[in-house]
Amino acid sequence: MKKNTLVFFIFFLNFIFINCTTINAKTLKPPSVSADGAILMDAQTGKVLYEKNINSPYPPASTTKIMTALLTLENCNLDDEVVVGKKPPLADGSKIFIFEGEKLKVKDLLYALLLESANDTAEALAEHISGSIEDFAKLMNKRAKELGCTNTNFVNPSGLYHDKHRTTAQDLALIMREVSKYEDYRKISNTITYKIKPTNKSKEERPLWNKNKLVQQNSQYYFQGCNGGKTGYTTQSQHSYVVSANRNNFKLIAVLLHDSKKTFFEDSVNLLNYGFNNFELVKMYSRGDIVTKYSKEDLNLNLIACNDFYYVKEKNNNSKATLNLGNKNLNSVDFHKGDVILNAEILLDNNNLGTLNLSSDCDHQVSSFGINSGNKLILFTIFIVLFLILMIFIIKIRKKLKKKKQYRKYFY
Incomplete structure (x- = not known):
């Protein structure tokens, strides 16, 4: 009876061990997304936690505007004044209807760019920075390469469809990684509503509303820790979305490109939850450790x-x-x-x-004679060996001389 009990106990322990090992060995199952291109990236290290066609180029629509925002923050002060030229008011697509000759602050144009996805303000900022849309596009592509983007080509600052205007999920994540370092970007991108005050050309206030549902607390897609995002859509580009979120200093970036089913909000929430629930950021060393x-x-x-x-x-x-x-x-x-x-x-x-x-943590200098702390022992050993050889040679010479003296004494 005792023997049977012992056998059963051993079998039970093995069963528990095998099942625990199997559970620990399971690979993580990421969520599925409807977008053709998608990525989940850790912003600190750049590690990719989820990928789907991350290097395939797609038209990014208005997610392009995060590059326009980045270049604006890098080249302008928020209180700089912009005088609108002839072309921006004629921009196609979404806009807030600015006027030629209107004077607006960079800050107001950025709010309109990121909250209302205004194409006219995108063009106004582009002309303010580079003088023309074409030169600004060159600046966009130059900056993209500096950030490590390898499959990106921008033609305009707004994301209006053009057959040569393309980027990838990975490249867009790299751009988002950079722009989200700016506190001003995070503040603007998380603002729910904003009003542009009357200007020299407009007597009315312009109310702006944030289209990013992950920052709207009354939305079913509200995501605690979201610190910025940008939607995009054109008929040819389909839906696109880029978003970043931070929890306990672990910051993730999700990108969804060419989504025909319009599930990008839901899919991005699932991707972010997948990242925060299954991964963690470890700080191994601090500078100076x-x-x-x-x-x-x-x-x-x-x-x-x-x-x-x-x-x-x-x-x-x-x-x-x-x-x-x-x-x-x-x-x-x-x-x-x-x-x-x-x-x-x-x-x-x-x-x-x-x-x-x-x-x-200290200085180290090799001797001018080539004798350093690493070869002193070797040189000392060589010296001892040579000394012993010399002593043996001297002893032998003395013996020979002694024999010669004895020989002469014997015969003479």
Whole structure:
């Protein structure tokens, strides 16, 4: 009876272990989205947590305006005055009906750009910054390349359909990653309503309303932590959407392009929940941290992190990232305190998460004779060996001389 009980107990423990292992080994199942191109990206590291045709170019419609907003914030002050030219009032599509010669602040034009998706204000900002739509498009493409965009070509600042106006989910995420660093962008993009005061050409206030349902608390799609988003639509481009959200300093960006079913709000909420529920951001090192000690032969020093290092991992992954310093010998290298002397690999489950620059906390100089702390022991050993050889040679010479003296004494 006791034997049967023991066998049953062992079988039960094995059953529990196997099932727990199976549960832990399950891969995460991401949500499905109707858009043809989609991405979920961590804004801190750029790690892609979900992807669907992320490098396929699509017409982005008014999500283009986040690049226009970025260039405006980089090149203008919010209180700068813009005098509207001839062309912006003639812009097609959505607009707030600005007038030629009207004087508006950059801030007001940005609110209209991001809340009402106004094409006329997009063109007014473009002309204010670059002088013409064509030159502004060149600036847009130049900045896109600087951000790492590889499959993007902008033709206009508004996103009006053009067969050569294209971007990808990944490229748009990179642009959103940059513009969302600006507090002014986050403030404007999260504003529900705004009024442009009367101007020299308009006696009436212009009320503006935010079209992003993820920031509207009375919406079924309201998402706590959302700190900016932009919708887009044209008949040829279909629906598009880009959004960012932040929870506990873990910031995610979702992009949906060419959505014919208009489920982008629901799909973006599902993507963001998938990211926040299943992943976490880990800060491994802060700038200035002593990462480890380097000790080789008689060289001893602290290796200091030159920058913060973050990585993203699945919440159910209990593995810890490790540091690989490589095999570089620092004994033969001159360096000063604060110099970058090593590039360490950060590994998680044998996957390379990136590199961390490491600096020294002290100076080190190799002798002008080439004798450094690393080869002193070798030179000392060589000296001892040569000394012993010399002593043996001297002893042998003395023995020979002694024999010769004895020989002469014997015969003479």
